[in-house]
Amino acid sequence: MLFAVCYLYMNLMSYIILSLILFTFGVYGVLTSKHLLKIFLFLEVMTAAANLLIGAFAAYNKINAALGQAFIVVVWAVSIANTVVFVALAIYLWKKFGTINIDELRELKH
């Protein structure tokens, strides 16, 4: 019994650690990137890392595993809606200012 609990804990811990590493990469990318679309890509990386964590918890939850998966499907929907608006906004900014570098856009504001 104890062995089974330890085995389960280690497996789940592997997914938690991996998700944290991926999420940290996402945060680092958002903070250091200058390109608007690259920032968006790293935001999606953060979402994927969170989804992986939810998926891992859902897989180890034997009572109601479908709930976690349903939650991931909802997050996907939000993410896709986000993509549509973000790409349209990026195209608009590109056509209006000729750049999507966030430093240059900040200068244009003043």
Added chain:
Amino acid sequence: MVSATFYIFSIFAVASLWLMLRTKNLVHAIAWFAVFLIIIAIFFGLLRAPFLALGQLVIFTGGMVAILLIGISFSGMVTGEQITNSKKHITGNSWYKILSLFFLLTLLVSIKLFFAKNTTELPVQQLATQLFGTYWPVVVFILLMFLAALLSAVYFLKKDEQITNNK
């Protein structure tokens, strides 16, 4: 549940993110992002969630990457010449071998998951019951959100058209 496959693909995931962070070319960044999304789909497969793995492949690796590439190429953010150069760069150096190894591993894992017995601990029926039975208002909300997102995108693009016409 955690196996050597998990550790190998973890390394691939971190490497793809590192390359995505380091590259200056937007097309390369999107290519590495697609690789990262495929790896996440494999992790869902390892977690015995084939519905999520397929959804991840179809919606994200197919749909989102296509939207991003079409968006940037049609708006002129990346020219056709840059895309051709990116293709030459990706297929012309040693990364091509690493990518080939990655896709070979992906194929082997997919075959293993496909032929493994009892891969679906969770029937898709349960998921459908959750989504369309218990949480149907959430699904309606998602549909409304999609509509709002599409209308917003059309609004931005129309505004862009007005700016071009005024010029």
